[in-house]
Amino acid sequence: MLPNETTSRALQAAAALEQQCFANGWTSKQISDSVEYGHAQLLLSDDSGRIFGPYPDSITRPSDMISGYLLYSAQPGTPVVREVLRIGVAPEHRHRGHARALLEALFSLCDSHARVWLELSEANEAALGLYTRAGFQIVSRRPRYYGQSDALLMERLASGHEA
Numbered sequence: 001m002l003p004n005e006t007t008s009r010a011l012q013a014a015a016a017l018e019q020q021c022f023a024n025g026w027t028s029k030q031i032s033d034s035v036e037y038g039h040a041q042l043l044l045s046d047d048s049g050r051i052f053g054p055y056p057d058s059i060t061r062p063s064d065m066i067s068g069y070l071l072y073s074a075q076p077g078t079p080v081v082r083e084v085l086r087i088g089v090a091p092e093h094r095h096r097g098h099a100r101a102l103l104e105a106l107f108s109l110c111d112s113h114a115r116v117w118l119e120l121s122e123a124n125e126a127a128l129g130l131y132t133r134a135g136f137q138i139v140s141r142r143p144r145y146y147g148q149s150d151a152l153l154m155e156r157l158a159s160g161h162e163a
């Protein structure tokens with residue numbers, strides 16, 4: 001099924017940011033395929049920190065001044081685990097809390113008992129700082145998964161409180 005115009009705009013904004021944020025970023029096709037076939041959902045932030053989405057469910061047209069994006073897995077019928085697939089903020093909008101706001105928006109969309117997990121390179125200091133500050137904990141490590149650097153698997157209960 002082809003995305004509607006609102007979702008197309010959101011996907012284009014995310015794809016453009018992905019290229020700014022990563023040397024070997026996902027292509028726009030990979031991003032749209034993850035939404036269309038992988039049931040991923042997309043959140044956006046704008047230059048004033050307002051959150052839009054999640055797409056494709058939301059019918060609210062995204063701002064023309066998108067600053068950041070968060071793509072997460074959202075398999076139907078499995079509300080227990082959400083995975084952060086991609087997150088990025090345009091260089092000129094960093095250090096203003098936009099990534100943290102995107103994560104908070106994801107937590108607020110989850111069931112309280114849901115777990116959010118993600119993987120990152122331990123060499124990515126900004127991402128490690130972001131996730132640690134947001135309450136994620138390291139649950140596993142894949143040695144030298146990224147060349148010389150380990151991959152870290154991190155997890156947090158969406159509600160922020162362990163039972």
Ligand SMILES: CC(C)(COP(=O)(O)OP(=O)(O)OC[C@H]1O[C@@H](n2cnc3c(N)ncnc32)[C@H](O)[C@@H]1OP(=O)(O)O)[C@@H](O)C(=O)NCCC(=O)NCCS
Binds near residue numbers: 022099128
């Ligand atoms: C990682 C990234 C998304 C952070 O975005 P951001 O909007 O600047 O982050 P925020 O302003 O919301 O920062 C939240 C917390 O993250 C941490 N943080 C952010 N940038 C950091 C940096 N460069 N070094 C260390 N910690 C950092 C801080 O603890 C900060 O909390 P504080 O301001 O209370 O100290 C951004 O740097 C980015 O897009 N990087 C390139 C893409 C990427 O690596 N994505 C993650 C892949 S796993």
